[in-house]
Amino acid sequence: MLNRRQILGVGAASAALVSTNAWTKTTNMGLPEAALMETAATQPPLHPSTGPDYQPVVTLNGWTLPHRMNNGVKELHLVAEPVEREMAEGMTAYLWGYNGQSTGPTIEAVEGDRVRIFVTNKLPEHTSVHWHGMILPSGMDGVVGLSHPGIPPGKTFVYEFDLVKSGTFMYHPHADEMVQMAMGMMGMFIVHPRDPAFMPVDRDFLIMLNAFDIDPGSYVPKVMTMVDFNLWCWNSRLFPDIDPLVVNKHDRVRVRVGNLTMTNHPIHMHGYDFEVTCTDGGWVRPEARWPEVSIDIPVGAMRAYEFDAKYEGDWAIHCHKSHHTMNAMGHDIPTFIGVNKSDLTRKIRGLQPEYMPMGTAGMADMGEMEMPLPDNTVPMMSGWGPYGAIEMGGMFSVVKVREGLASDDYSDPGWFENPPGTQAYEWTGELPDLARAENARTTITPGRTRTKS
Template sequence: MINRRQLLGAGAAGAALVSSQAWGKTTNMGLPEAAQMDSAATAITPRPSSGPDYNPVVTLNGWTLPYRMNNGVKEFHLVAEPVERELADGMIAHLWGYNGQSTGPTIEAVEGDRIRIYVTNKLPEATSVHWHGLILPSGMDGVVGLSHPGIPPNKTFVYEFDLIKSGTFMYHPHADEMTQMAMGMMGMFVVHPKDPTFMPVDRDFLIMLNAFDIDPGTYVPRIMTMTDFNLWTWNSRIFPDIDPLVVNRGDRVRVRVGNLTMTNHPIHMHGYDFKVTCTDGGWVPESAQWPEVSIDIPVGAMRAYEFTADHLGDWAIHCHKSHHTMNAMGHDVPTFIGVNKTELTKKIRTFQPDYMPMGTAGMGDMGKMSMELPDNTIPMMNGWGKHGPIEMGGMFSVVKVREGIGADDYSDPGWYENPPGEQAYEWTGELPEFATNNSPKTILTPKPTSKG
């Protein structure tokens, strides 16, 4: 496990030979170190100490892959392998990923870099890596059978190309992708502009949207699922175990969101409007940037948006598909809203004393319940805030804007204390009479006028 403040750079002689089917000539220095991460904490990468300056991205509950310099080439080592990922406190999934985690580590480099990525396959079947959105030679594109042969188990292939454009991209297999992507094989690839004065920000967050279908009490995703996913995650983490986005008041903030699920996700952020500044096709010119408070992330796409953190507070950020902010969703649960279950409950408790009726007045009570669950699952709603249960889960987090946050400080500042007069409260006085218009002459919609 690498330290969260460790400079991600040094490598060591590797333990595997490069496959004879690898492309290009590499120097005989062995493989770069295959760094591993077994923590679900957000790891912060320091700014580079040499080369073009850039502000590294912050991958929520993730990390950035180390590299080494080899005769002017940045060398990375990805290992495709089975992993155990803590989706939430008390729930582990058996997935496939990279370097100990799913989603895989973020790859960061700079426009103009030449990069060499060693990919070692420790899966039980062949794999590949497609560099989604990057412009590169056809033979490096990662489509098995089209670009190159599949990477057999226990073999290492080399991908080598120049980064000719900056932006936010993704990586994933194009080999048995129905299985491999459903098992969690995906990651983000950020190419920073070579000009540090182009599109600078103070905080740069990165989120990969992914989803799984894992039955309560089980560990392995059901790979044949097409629509009925029950766990909606950011970087393979579920609220309330997704870290907050911590920013200092006045910071210029970028949020990059990639989507490799089977459906679109309208990401909504409270308290702010923002401008869409980048897609996986490239940067959006300032004259064409458009304002939003929600941005829909299509399947297989990335959107980045930016805002200035002017408004103090704790602001929700979430997918606006309501079931995507719920955990462990069941698709065969009947609706009991308005059903009086009093007598039925008495009868059930004669043989099941701990039975608790649910759903008579809606599902909000789920946020307060502490009912016994099967092993290796989580409640539908499990997040608590300063004022009680948040009644959210899944694709949800909080943007925490504060005064006095240090430039490299991303630690959770706790809950926001609303100033006097700035919090909604219960009214206990008399209600005013509401004005109504009962005039028969009232015209709500103007009638069309006839011509001639």
């Protein structure tokens, strides 16, 4: 993590929002350092140095924004600015974000804290920050033209309010929202319970679901796209370059998932069932929790679930919409399953010797072939496991449960070695009789009779 001194708007020209209905210009306002992140790797959790204790969150491929204390107030500094984000190895996107990165840094505080958040605008147009799901004064809500004027380019505003409830919240602009959110401006805001004994966990992971429409070979998202996004991301990152969720066996684990895309996402985790324990509206009472193996995350919402890490292994976690686990999706590609393309292939190779026919037997071969691609894009399916191509992309990662990890160890432990007798294998012996439907009509289950009504 690098630090840089904020150089914009700290003198008499800086405008600051200091109450719900009053605007003032400040003189010699001392801003906290604007922390900057230039790596796409998951950063270690930021443990509290003052106040109540809590288990800090781990943001996949992200980080937590440092704060300073000023007369009992937690001060933080967000800088809205153009950023370059490595979405996967070999592909960089030109986005808008905060403090050098999209998604922006995670903000962590404690229920009852008073926070003062300086927001400096380095974008070419005005912006704001809406604190999604939080209870606060109307003038701090961040809706341009309604809550307060937009933050002009080059200016710094201050948002100041008390954190009256714990939970998982989000932040994003409510200014030219279609453009600014499509360009990657969003982040998460975690408010930990004041009582460390309330809802404790050993590991706490954070995922922001976001999506972009970026043509292969280009760098800037299309901001007018409504449904046909081609890159489905976790924290502006694509598999196989989304970091794993590393867990010590027997840990109590929480996974918080926020959704600021334009569609819902059914997040499915293999190997476990879990309980939904929190929404962006608050904590779910124990008697109201329900068991799941998949949880649908609505648009503009958050869900958190918890489980006890009993089972060692490498367990997939992904969106269950199949196109959302693919990269650089093309929506106008014809289906060639069952088509004999041998004559066509021979003719095309006369002009283009490198031509590779694909799709006649499905698309799995795309995970293994290394086809020539335009600059600055990623394969539709990529990523390798211990037994070959994983054939996934986009919203996909792995929960890696291991025994004996230190409480602060989040490093990738490598691939799990399945104990003898616990892995599927090829069978070459005699097979049982095969039952098969003989026609396409609906049949009556054997042993059942119909009664007339």
